[in-house]
Amino acid sequence: xxxxxxxxxxxxxxxxxxxxxxxxxxxxxxxxxxxxxxxxxxxxxxxxxxxxxxxxxxxxxxxxxxxxxxxxxxxxxxxxxxxxxxxxxxxxxxxxxxxxxxxxxxxxxxxxxxxx
Numbered sequence: 508x509x510x511x512x513x514x515x516x517x518x519x520x521x522x523x524x525x526x527x528x529x530x531x532x533x534x535x536x537x538x539x540x541x542x543x544x545x546x547x548x549x550x551x552x553x554x555x556x557x558x559x560x561x562x563x564x565x566x567x568x569x570x571x572x573x574x575x576x577x578x579x580x581x582x583x584x585x586x587x588x589x590x591x592x593x594x595x596x597x598x599x600x601x602x603x604x605x606x607x608x609x610x611x612x613x614x615x616x617x618x619x620x621x622x623x
Contacts, residue, residue, distance in 0.1 A: 540613065547606075561592075 540610075544610070
């Protein structure tokens with residue numbers, strides 16, 4: 508009976524040691540992760556600014572195109588590249604969403620580890 512219990516305890520310990528390794532790695536990564544997060548936030552602020560600039564540029568371009576149409580056929584810039592840009596934006600958003608999701612799961616795991 509005693510021997511059996513000891514075996515079980517040892518097994519549990521082994522599992523926990525494996526977990527410990529994972530947790531240790533995670534907790535070590537937190538500082539770096541926070542640094543990255545700060546950097547990303549700074550970047551996101553910058554990207555918001557650039558997005559605003561981009562939309563303004565697009566509006567200007569649109570106005571210019573309409574102006575040119577009014578004055579008759581001149582060499583107008585093709586409108587396809589704007590669609591491409593939109594697609595790129597979508598891709599970027601998708602990537603960002605995935606990254607955020609990953610960060611969230613990492614945080615959840617880390618919190619789980621600290622609560623143990």
